[in-house]
Amino acid sequence: MKTRLGYVGLALFLVAGGGVYGETVDGIVATVGTEVILHSELVELIAPALNDLRQKAVNEEQFNEQAGVLLHQAMEEAINNRILLREALLAGIDVDKALVEERIVEIKKRFASDEEFEKEMAKAGETIADLRERVKKQILATSFGLSKRRGFEKEVSVTEADIDRYYREHPDEFVHPERVRVRRIFLETKPDAAERAQVEARMAEIKQEADGGADFAALAKTYSTGPEAADGGLLGWVTRESLVKELADAVFALPEGAVSDVLATPFGWVIFKVEKKENAGAMGLDEARKQIEPQLRAKAASEKFTKWMAEQRKRSRVRIFEAS
Structure with missing residues (x-):
């Protein structure tokens, strides 16, 4: 089973120490329908944070505990991305090829040279076509998620009563x-x-x-x-x-x-x-309204999006495999 390419890749995880799930780097940790999520994918998502954690952790126990939290967060992100990708494909959304190529150029810039990039690609067992497809899927999932959130924001109705209530209940937020x-x-x-x-x-x-x-x-x-x-x-x-x-x-x-x-x-x-x-003093309601209205709208839209994601997850046959 091939590993996945990252600008620090699994090397950072191994340098950091075996730690959490150290023996299952290439294992399947979850499935979303027929789509699999590899442990190495999660490590790639959190590699920079994991390396930083290794430098700051007081002891191995603290490292393992916090690394476990990071891995769990990465798991949730990966599951959500699979769901968003599926919905994007069902909606017939496509990605501009130029945008995909721009992202690949950005990835290449993380390496000292094209030769180093190609070497790491070969080590990861990944071709440029594999990388291009993976980047395309990432863009699709992210774009669809943002589009869905914007749609919910347009549906939300924030009334003057809502704004007035928030202003009165949170006076400390409106002091300049x-x-x-x-x-x-x-x-x-x-x-x-x-x-x-x-x-x-x-x-x-x-x-x-x-x-x-x-x-x-x-x-x-x-x-x-x-x-x-x-x-x-x-x-x-x-x-x-x-x-x-x-x-x-x-x-x-x-x-x-x-x-x-x-x-x-x-x-x-x-x-x-x-x-x-x-x-220094309290901000008037007219001025505070400019801050409150988008804040309440974003909060309500986020709640709608979270509820929608939960509904999609229920029908997505998500399975998580605990490490032994």
């Missing part, structure tokens, strides 16, 4: 720190000292326009090279933690409506305008 609503004008420059000086002088002229009453958003659209220029330089609400200390100190010292001095950054020069300031 001290923050300011700001716009910025950013001029990028290279490290060259002469160029930095020229750009600084240009920014000083722009600041004079802003101080003279020119519309800051219009100035940002005209002059800024920052990604938010098209939005009038709007960064939105920022906290101290979201800015480097020097910029945070300058911005949070400004009153509402004020424009900062020209400030240096490693990448250029910047000026900020503070539109509004708020002390």
